[in-house]
Amino acid sequence: MIKSILLGSLILLGSQASAQLTAVNSTYFEAEKVLREAEMALKPDLYESFKIEALGKEYVEGHLESPGQLDTGLLSITIDNKVLETYTVNLNMDYRGKKYQSSCVFAGDSCAYMDYGDTIAVKQSIKDHTLLYFYSPYNLVKSIQKNIRTLHLVSAKDKHFKILGFNDAYGNKFYVRYNRTKKEFTELWMPAYHPILGDYFETVTYEGYSCDKGFCFPSKITHKTANGIYRTLEVSSIQFDPKNTERPFQGEIVEIAMDTISNHLFLIKLLNLNNKMVVSKHQNYLSVYDAPVNIEVCRQIITYLHEKFPDYPVKYCFISHHHPDHAGGVGAFMETGCRIVTTPGNISYFNRLSRATHTMKGDRINRKKAAGPFIDDIALNKNRLFDDGDYPVVAYEIGNSTGHTNEYLLFYFPQDKVLFAADLVLFYKNGIYSQGERAFSVYKLIESEKLPVERIVTGWPLHHFKDYGTVEDMKACLKAKYPGL
Numbered sequence: 222m223i224k225s226i227l228l229g230s231l232i233l234l235g236s237q238a239s240a241q242l243t244a245v246n247s248t249y250f251e252a253e254k255v256l257r258e259a260e261m262a263l264k265p266d267l268y269e270s271f272k273i274e275a276l277g278k279e280y281v282e283g284h285l286e287s288p289g290q291l292d293t294g295l296l297s298i299t300i301d302n303k304v305l306e307t308y309t310v311n312l313n314m315d316y317r318g319k320k321y322q323s324s325c326v327f328a329g330d331s332c333a334y335m336d337y338g339d340t341i342a343v344k345q346s347i348k349d350h351t352l353l354y355f356y357s358p359y360n361l362v363k364s365i366q367k368n369i370r371t372l373h374l375v376s377a378k379d380k381h382f383k384i385l386g387f388n389d390a391y392g393n394k395f396y397v398r399y400n401r402t403k404k405e406f407t408e409l410w411m412p413a414y415h416p417i418l419g420d421y422f423e424t425v426t427y428e429g430y431s432c433d434k435g436f437c438f439p440s441k442i443t444h445k446t447a448n449g450i451y452r453t454l455e456v457s458s459i460q461f462d463p464k465n466t467e468r469p470f471q472g473e474i475v476e477i478a479m480d481t482i483s484n485h486l487f488l489i490k491l492l493n494l495n496n497k498m499v500v501s502k503h504q505n506y507l508s509v510y511d512a513p514v515n516i517e518v519c520r521q522i523i524t525y526l527h528e529k530f531p532d533y534p535v536k537y538c539f540i541s542h543h544h545p546d547h548a549g550g551v552g553a554f555m556e557t558g559c560r561i562v563t564t565p566g567n568i569s570y571f572n573r574l575s576r577a578t579h580t581m582k583g584d585r586i587n588r589k590k591a592a593g594p595f596i597d598d599i600a601l602n603k604n605r606l607f608d609d610g611d612y613p614v615v616a617y618e619i620g621n622s623t624g625h626t627n628e629y630l631l632f633y634f635p636q637d638k639v640l641f642a643a644d645l646v647l648f649y650k651n652g653i654y655s656q657g658e659r660a661f662s663v664y665k666l667i668e669s670e671k672l673p674v675e676r677i678v679t680g681w682p683l684h685h686f687k688d689y690g691t692v693e694d695m696k697a698c699l700k701a702k703y704p705g706l
Contacts, residue, residue, distance in 0.1 A: 248374040262404035271461035273300040277454040348391035415447040483637045504611040506536035512550040519550025541643035542626040555594040564628035624658035643680040648690035656698045
């Protein structure tokens with residue numbers, strides 16, 4: 222009886238934990254979806270710099286006639302975001318006939334702050350001036366990106382508005398309201414403390430966004446503190462400079478080299494990743510064979526191919542099998558809208574990859590996903606000819622004979638008498654590398670289809686092995702296990 226009660230309790234706890242985890246997952250990914258919408262609307266990484274000029278008022282506390290009374294100073298404000306990741310707010314205030322200046326320059330994890338009446342700027346923590354930093358909604362997006370692991374959904378009761386929460390590295394907690402209809406951040410607030418008035422929420426509201434060539438900025442900003450409205454800004458002028466190139470890649474740089482196999486066929490070598498892939502050039506497009514390692518590696522490969530073949534977009538991405546060293550980067554090719562050629566058992570897996578987001582790894586701009594994705598599949602034990610009239614390729618499915626994966630594609634290029642066998646056969650640089658079932662499956666295909674093959678090109682590994690071998694080389698590798706060849 223006691224055992225059954227304990228078991229029941231454990232099952233209940235397990236189901237509750239699973240439900241809680243599901244809830245956490247759904248709130249994070251819903252919040253992340255909102256962030257991606259904001260990125261698409263604001264495009265924070267598409268501008269080198271911008272300069273905002275505004276007029277406004279500052280409501281000054283002081284030794285005045287009544288409790289809670291505020292006096293008013295007139296403001297002239299410049300918000301300047303420069304190329305070198307510096308963000309400056311300069312304030313000029315005219316108060317009771319006297320002029321005062323204040324400024325805050327944000328760079329890295331600190332800022333140089335000069336208060337009204339000071340003559341030099343003092344280095345301080347960003348923590349004390351965070352709301353000033355968030356006068357720009359671009360900085361709000363950047364801060365969420367930087368602290369993506371703390372992002373969560375607070376409220377989604379109203380279908381037109383979402384409230385998100387996130388923390389920064391300085392111990393601040395923030396809440397932000399996002400208008401999903403207009404795709405705008407409308408309000409930001411954070412818990413704060415006043416030594417006399419106690420606890421309160423400090424807020425910044427954004428109103429009246431206007432856009433010029435994709436650059437969007439609120440026309441009115443209101444900053445509130447414990448005493449109520451602290452500062453109002455109305456934008457009078459906007460200047461911005463778009464970037465000429467995309468944001469530099471933040472991860473590992475892939476060392477890429479290209480060898481020519483024939484006029485139509487090329488071997489792409491990933492020198493620091495010990496991997497290879499094949500590219501074929503057609504009349505007005507390219508086809509790639511395998512998508513190695515991961516999405517960032519293949520994004521770099523796509524950029525490399527655009528540079529080498531500027532007038533030849535990638536039309537087909539042929540995948541030999543699902544292992545990550547051959548298909549881990551297929552999502553990058555899905556982003557381009559090209560067709561993915563695979564086998565039936567991979568379709569649901571590749572569809573899942575097409576929906577994946579990568580903001581946790583620093584993917585700061587939402588890349589446009591292909592509608593689909595577009596997938597062609599080769600039936601098991603069948604083959605299919607891809608021929609647009611200039612350079613044909615035949616895909617053969619042989620998975621059940623490989624002993625490697627249940628489904629597997631080999632690619633044959635009849636004009637060059639080349640077979641691409643990915644990782645089924647290896648040609649050692651020094652001597653014979655004895656092999657078995659994998660390599661034998663390649664040999665059986667060549668024999669059964671009577672393919673005239675002069676070179677068998679491999680896709681892995683790169684180091685210590687040849688890029689290709691002949692049928693005779695393969696037979697020599699098989700002799701020990703299959704002496705009758």
